[in-house]
Amino acid sequence: MKKVPDALHRSTVARHATLPSPTRTSTGLKLLGAALAAVLVAAIGVGAFIAIDLATRATADSVGLEGAPEIAPPALGEYPGAFDVLVLGTDECGPISEQWLGERCEESDAGILNDANLLVHVSENPRRVTVVSFPRDLMVEVPECTREDGSEASAQGTQSLNSVYEHAGLSCVAQTITELTDVPIGFAAKLSFDGVIQMTDAIGGVEVCIAEPGISDTQTGIDWPAGTRNVQGLEALQFLRTRHGVGDGSDLARISNQQQYMSRLAKKILSDEVLSDPSKVLRLANTVAENIVPSDTLSNPLTLGQLALAVKDVPFDDFVFVQYPSFTDPSDPNKVVPDYDAATALWDALAANQSLELTGGASPNGGVEEVTPTNEPAPEETAAPEDPAAPDDRATLPPELSGTNVGQDTCSAGNLN
Numbered sequence: 001m002k003k004v005p006d007a008l009h010r011s012t013v014a015r016h017a018t019l020p021s022p023t024r025t026s027t028g029l030k031l032l033g034a035a036l037a038a039v040l041v042a043a044i045g046v047g048a049f050i051a052i053d054l055a056t057r058a059t060a061d062s063v064g065l066e067g068a069p070e071i072a073p074p075a076l077g078e079y080p081g082a083f084d085v086l087v088l089g090t091d092e093c094g095p096i097s098e099q100w101l102g103e104r105c106e107e108s109d110a111g112i113l114n115d116a117n118l119l120v121h122v123s124e125n126p127r128r129v130t131v132v133s134f135p136r137d138l139m140v141e142v143p144e145c146t147r148e149d150g151s152e153a154s155a156q157g158t159q160s161l162n163s164v165y166e167h168a169g170l171s172c173v174a175q176t177i178t179e180l181t182d183v184p185i186g187f188a189a190k191l192s193f194d195g196v197i198q199m200t201d202a203i204g205g206v207e208v209c210i211a212e213p214g215i216s217d218t219q220t221g222i223d224w225p226a227g228t229r230n231v232q233g234l235e236a237l238q239f240l241r242t243r244h245g246v247g248d249g250s251d252l253a254r255i256s257n258q259q260q261y262m263s264r265l266a267k268k269i270l271s272d273e274v275l276s277d278p279s280k281v282l283r284l285a286n287t288v289a290e291n292i293v294p295s296d297t298l299s300n301p302l303t304l305g306q307l308a309l310a311v312k313d314v315p316f317d318d319f320v321f322v323q324y325p326s327f328t329d330p331s332d333p334n335k336v337v338p339d340y341d342a343a344t345a346l347w348d349a350l351a352a353n354q355s356l357e358l359t360g361g362a363s364p365n366g367g368v369e370e371v372t373p374t375n376e377p378a379p380e381e382t383a384a385p386e387d388p389a390a391p392d393d394r395a396t397l398p399p400e401l402s403g404t405n406v407g408q409d410t411c412s413a414g415n416l417n
Helices: 006-010 024-033 036-050 052-058 095-100 102-107 161-168 170-181 193-202 233-241 251-269 278-291 301-310 340-351
Strands: 083-090 114-122 129-134 139-142 157-160 187-191 206-210 215-217 222-224 227-231 292-294 319-323 326-329 332-338 355-357 368-371 394-396 403-405 409-412
Touching (some): 083 301, 095 193, 095 233, 114 161, 114 170, 129 251, 139 170, 170 187, 187 193, 193 278, 233 251, 251 368, 251 409, 278 292
Parallel strands (some): 083 187
Antiparallel strands (some): 083 114, 139 157, 187 292, 326 332
16 A cells, blocks of 8 residues: 555445436535535535534434544634545435435345445645546455444455445445545545435535436436536436446546536536525535434534535635546456556645646546536736746646546546447
């Protein structure tokens, strides 16, 4: 395992199971721009400011994080230093998703899988937000863990990442990611199918972009033409879950597609349409509070407010989504294994708190294509000379690392297969 500098502590194709058919408010919501992970933390932060009962409901079933780093005591003002938030999207069904995915929910006998695994790193000043998406089929070493009921879960050796939640719960996934990255995780939360549906509906849906020739995926029931589409309810879940309909049909292509959704979600929430509508703000905070299982480190409303305040001024270009680099597993073409060398370049850049320049494109697996705006003003012909004494604040990452930032526009690249 590649080691990450102490500074960070301080502060290919994989298959998938089929799926049939500045105010206080804007401060709290700004964390949504990072990713679904940010949605969870920030929206509860809004709830903490608006009504204490929202945070109370959200943290009623909180989970302890074994081996978590020391957390700064709750206080007024933004959270001091860097911090990391792990968010899991699980495939479990609830009352809403069962109405639409009844057969899929009934046939699921493999337990609850952590299919979406996002690590959100928020740096020290200057604040930057980096969201690292880990493939569900990434083969990782699973350490010995303590389950929520106090029982011990033995170490498993190399297993698929999405099996860890079923094995030993939220804390064990956090420990596994820390073993892989050497990044200590102080905060975590879990979100289910129903949570995705209700959160999207709370803000009136998310407008996504679909490139020619459109998306068709019989496994999720999608048959959508090219163009923009406002997705709500089941369509939001279909869009986030589709794999066969985009790019090369891999989980890695799907991650890129999910990143488009998260970027456009951020822009929607930061728009006047949401921020100027108190009913939407309250509905979003209430929905998040009812649909997550957080770590106990997220149980104090002041802490939630601190996390939200820490990212209130982060520009879109410094909200970056990155795919964790991987290779096809030599022993199983349906799995992937870590690319430690490329990952080390990412961890080094985060430890140095550098702005990230991605050279691997928006999606090497073809899940999305980048859209070049045509109505932006022409760039200046000359630029101010660089200060030779200024430190290098930008890290050019190797091509094995792909992704986008919130300031970029992408469209889903359907394959109509």
